[in-house]
Amino acid sequence: MTTPATATSPTFDTTFASLPERFYSYTQPVSVTLAAPIISNPILAKELGIDLQWLASDEALQVLVGNQTAMGSAPMAQAYAGHQFGSFNPQLGDGRAHLLGEIVAPDGQRFDLQLKGSGPTPYSRRGDGRSPLGPVIREYLLSEAMAALQVPTTRSLAAIATGETVMRQSPAPGAVLTRIAPSHIRVGSFEYFAMQGDEKGVKSLADYCLKRHFPHLIDAPQPYLLLLNTVIERQAKLIAQWQGFGFIHGVMNTDNMLICGATVDYGPCAFMDQFDPDKVFSSIDRQGRYRYNQQPGIGQWNLTRLAQALLPLLHTDSEQALADAQQALDNYVKHYGAAYQAIMSNKLGISQPQEGDQALTEELFAIMAEHKIDFTLGFRYLVDQIATPTEHVALGAAFIAPQAFVVWQQQWQQRLAQDPQSQVERYQQMKRANPAYIARNHQVELAIRAAEDQGDYEPFYALLKILQAPYDYQSELITYVLAPTPDEMVKQTFCGT
Numbered sequence: 001m002t003t004p005a006t007a008t009s010p011t012f013d014t015t016f017a018s019l020p021e022r023f024y025s026y027t028q029p030v031s032v033t034l035a036a037p038i039i040s041n042p043i044l045a046k047e048l049g050i051d052l053q054w055l056a057s058d059e060a061l062q063v064l065v066g067n068q069t070a071m072g073s074a075p076m077a078q079a080y081a082g083h084q085f086g087s088f089n090p091q092l093g094d095g096r097a098h099l100l101g102e103i104v105a106p107d108g109q110r111f112d113l114q115l116k117g118s119g120p121t122p123y124s125r126r127g128d129g130r131s132p133l134g135p136v137i138r139e140y141l142l143s144e145a146m147a148a149l150q151v152p153t154t155r156s157l158a159a160i161a162t163g164e165t166v167m168r169q170s171p172a173p174g175a176v177l178t179r180i181a182p183s184h185i186r187v188g189s190f191e192y193f194a195m196q197g198d199e200k201g202v203k204s205l206a207d208y209c210l211k212r213h214f215p216h217l218i219d220a221p222q223p224y225l226l227l228l229n230t231v232i233e234r235q236a237k238l239i240a241q242w243q244g245f246g247f248i249h250g251v252m253n254t255d256n257m258l259i260c261g262a263t264v265d266y267g268p269c270a271f272m273d274q275f276d277p278d279k280v281f282s283s284i285d286r287q288g289r290y291r292y293n294q295q296p297g298i299g300q301w302n303l304t305r306l307a308q309a310l311l312p313l314l315h316t317d318s319e320q321a322l323a324d325a326q327q328a329l330d331n332y333v334k335h336y337g338a339a340y341q342a343i344m345s346n347k348l349g350i351s352q353p354q355e356g357d358q359a360l361t362e363e364l365f366a367i368m369a370e371h372k373i374d375f376t377l378g379f380r381y382l383v384d385q386i387a388t389p390t391e392h393v394a395l396g397a398a399f400i401a402p403q404a405f406v407v408w409q410q411q412w413q414q415r416l417a418q419d420p421q422s423q424v425e426r427y428q429q430m431k432r433a434n435p436a437y438i439a440r441n442h443q444v445e446l447a448i449r450a451a452e453d454q455g456d457y458e459p460f461y462a463l464l465k466i467l468q469a470p471y472d473y474q475s476e477l478i479t480y481v482l483a484p485t486p487d488e489m490v491k492q493t494f495c496g497t
């Protein structure tokens, strides 16, 4: 692979570097022996204004694996702290990631371009700064699946094998992921300065976030309170979306919650198969702190940490600051409730929500839990009940509804009879809200095993392609729709650190 003379490398314009040096450390990625491309994302590259010729070039391979520094890039690791499983850790930071810089897309939006698994940094503590191939594939699949579901998320631009062995429970091949995010500033970034009593640091970071993410708020009377309120609203909506797809993040520490409101850090995460409100996948979450039905509450807990960090900026009168923070945190419940209701209405084909809908939804989930109904197929089956036979491909034998579920549908149909929209409108509404394909754990695991054990990326590519069009069921792709058999079921996911 060569680099054509006409290929243009991305232009880095790193505003984060304008912040004082205690916010980050300049540090170079560590070179690897044998970089080999696994995948790159031309559709995303195009959105970002990255030259496709460059993306396919040897220069891009070397830059995105960390062997070479692109013109204008001054790689850095960002400092942050965080509450991990409820306990505060004052010193985290990018221990295995390098921010190469920011790029500005043709539409004016600014993004971080970050390498993950690119070697140790001053924040690595005892870690090796590397990532095994498995977690890179998981993050690539899950983040691109979330993007296709229109859930705010970091994206994956490329994955590159390093040719090196990473030591974990067993030796694994290493890889580097190129991650794209509106920014990587976290709740934990604010905590980092707040806990050191560094009010100036908190203010600089808040000003930076306002300028970068919410410039329309800068001139408002209480910009920092609005910043808090906006982050709260975004996170409430985000977590409502997770709930609507049966997604379990797995490690909702405050260092894994972004100010921009995108999902980040696809570690021990998973989409549920059988519905279970207490579902946990993560091998490290022994208390079930981050189980499915706890996610909305944990979101508010994390945002309380953000509010605490921002307190001195909210008001000169500390009592008033507390009252404002409390009000903002109370708003979380409202935003979450409204978003969740809208999502569930879409999933159930309701255009004008009514009071009894919540009870109807709760009853549905109770039946789904009792009968271990597959989350995705259960809802998709409801779409089948509304579909006009001519254009629709039904799940057919891929899902057999238990009797209790069929009985519940009578109530649901009665409710729909009072809702004014046409059947065609309802079908479109429901289809857009109920994917046929999610990143099923056992399929993700198959893709990882083939890649790690056999160097075979075909299952990864095939699965990715399906996940990029999650709503269009094709009966010839039934394998990907099916719930796992008991043998295939993956009960635990691992952090991969």
Ligand code: AMP
Pocket (backbone or CB within 6 Å): 092, 093, 094, 095, 096, 097, 120, 123, 124, 125, 126, 127, 128, 129, 130, 131, 251, 255, 256, 265, 267, 495, 497
């Ligand atoms: P995570 O669980 O991925 O959110 O990571 C939590 C913290 O541990 C972050 O500060 C990471 O940078 C750090 N970390 C995770 N894995 C490694 C590793 N292999 N080497 C160094 N630091 C790591």
Ligand code: MG
Pocket (backbone or CB within 6 Å): 255, 256, 265
């Ligand atoms: Mg993290």
